[in-house]
Amino acid sequence: MHTSTKDTRKRVLLTGANRGLGLALATRLLARGDRVLATCRAPAAADALDALRDAHPDHCHIVALDVAAADAPVRLADAARAWLAADSDAARIDLLVNNAGVLKAGERFGGIDGEDVATSVRVNAVAPLLLTQALAPLLADGARVANISSQLGAIGGVTRFGTPSYAIGKAAQNMATAQLAQALGGRGIIVLALHPGWVRTDMGGTDAPLAPEAAAAGVLEVIDGSDDADNGSFRDWKGDAMQW
Ligand SMILES: NC(=O)c1ccc[n+]([C@@H]2O[C@H](COP(=O)([O-])OP(=O)(O)OC[C@H]3O[C@@H](n4cnc5c(N)ncnc54)[C@H](OP(=O)(O)O)[C@@H]3O)[C@@H](O)[C@H]2O)c1
Numbered sequence: 001m002h003t004s005t006k007d008t009r010k011r012v013l014l015t016g017a018n019r020g021l022g023l024a025l026a027t028r029l030l031a032r033g034d035r036v037l038a039t040c041r042a043p044a045a046a047d048a049l050d051a052l053r054d055a056h057p058d059h060c061h062i063v064a065l066d067v068a069a070a071d072a073p074v075r076l077a078d079a080a081r082a083w084l085a086a087d088s089d090a091a092r093i094d095l096l097v098n099n100a101g102v103l104k105a106g107e108r109f110g111g112i113d114g115e116d117v118a119t120s121v122r123v124n125a126v127a128p129l130l131l132t133q134a135l136a137p138l139l140a141d142g143a144r145v146a147n148i149s150s151q152l153g154a155i156g157g158v159t160r161f162g163t164p165s166y167a168i169g170k171a172a173q174n175m176a177t178a179q180l181a182q183a184l185g186g187r188g189i190i191v192l193a194l195h196p197g198w199v200r201t202d203m204g205g206t207d208a209p210l211a212p213e214a215a216a217a218g219v220l221e222v223i224d225g226s227d228d229a230d231n232g233s234f235r236d237w238k239g240d241a242m243q244w
Pocket of ligand 1: 015016017018019020021022040041042065066067068098099100101102123148149150151195196197198199200201202203204205208
């Protein structure tokens with residue numbers, strides 16, 4: 001009789017893993033035994049992520065990546081292919097978290113700078129779309145793709161002027177999520193737009209009610225609990241449906 005031990009460890013690719021929500025996600029994923037390819041712009045300055053890798057040397061691999069760079073999709077796919085091949089030819093990514101994001105603070109109507117809008121769209125929307133496209137052949141059938149969105153990207157929720165560059169970037173990301181859900185759904189891949197809550201990070205500020213650890217726990221619970229019916233949906237960290 002042939003006996004096989006099923007490899008239940010998940011392989012996760014996470015962008016923007018050096019601080020904030022990304023670091024909390026990496027911490028939690030590694031604590032539960034997953035293997036993580038963690039990207040950040042400047043590994044040499046990523047002390048907290050470095051310490052995490054030291055604590056999980058076999059499970060954490062760090063790759064330098066500016067998600068908005070023109071060659072980012074090709075470079076990340078190459079790095080992911082090499083990372084997977086070190087395990088086995090059949091290894092695939094079980095979860096891709098497009099977490100890296102940027103928010104331009106202090107924008108005023110009358111002074112919106114087109115470059116800020118373009119940067120937001122590039123980092124918050126174009127990057128998740130193109131990185132996911134490039135990684136698609138390396139995703140397992142039935143994998144999850146979590147695009148970290150924001151309630152500020154919900155067009156139906158706009159009641160005041162504020163952070164237009166960010167809001168436009170996240171609204172565009174939401175459309176990218178809907179498009180990716182259609183492109184990948186046939187393989188059983190579930191693509192989600194996830195609002196992590198208002199989180200105490202450099203972006204969320206010190207008044208934010210949610211600790212990064214709590215937001216990360218919620219986001220991962222929603223991802224783990226998702227099924228085919230959730231493909232292309234927009235949810236918050238508690239799993240509640242968000243308006244688009
Ligand atoms: N905090 C909140 O309340 C809140 C609410 C809703 C949604 N979100 C979303 O949650 C995600 C994480 O946010 P956060 O609160 O953890 O923000 P954060 O503390 O400002 O961290 C942002 C992360 O994104 C990375 N990043 C930015 N631009 C990048 C680029 N071009 N290439 C690669 N990495 C880049 C940063 O890397 P560097 O260190 O190199 O800059 C950093 O790792 C974002 O998508 C954000 O929009 C946050």
